[in-house]
Amino acid sequence: QVQLVQSGSELKKPGASVKVSCKASGYTFTNYAMHWVRQAPGQGLEYMGWIYTNTGNPTYAQGFTGRFVFSLDTSVNTAYLQISSLKADDSAVYYCVAFDLGDYWGQGTLVTVSS
């Protein structure tokens, strides 16, 4: 069965970096793009962009350029989201999503940025 399993919660200080992982199983990883969605506490869903898993080519939505980087390790069927120069506003749950496969979501990773 299709599963997207994300890494655990992170507590980071402002200015630090964080790398969230999303390990896929149950399907051919390189056949479907991986998307990322952010949800700040008590807020709505924000689409961050996607990465083509066959080429590694990322596309970032407006507001998610510069400090946000999508990457892959296809040898272990894993997608990554790295955020640098963390700010308090980056505190959120981050989801990886295989929309094109039939709408599979990871369980979410809570990133908390606090001094």
Place this chain on the structure above:
Amino acid sequence: IVLTQSPGTLSLSPGERATLSCRASQSVNNNYLAWYQQKPGQAPRLLIYGATSRATGIPDRISGSGSGTDFTLTISRLEPEDFAVYYCQQYGNSRTFGQGTKVEI
């Protein structure tokens, strides 16, 4: 494309009908409009795709309609498990989400 959902909150009782609106700032290509339900502490669940098609396992009391820029999610008779937050998403031009409608008792 900006999606605007209304109302922000819908206060209803079990058994009542819920009508949620999603308006797009420009026409949604191919009516690629989806609806999601989210409960606290859970990832969103797909309800409707292509504006009108139910996802697997979604009961027929939940339906989607609309085209172009105006879309509606209707829950004909609210069950206790339907009280949640609902989001629309367009996927005809990249992807964007609406801000959500909370359906509360």
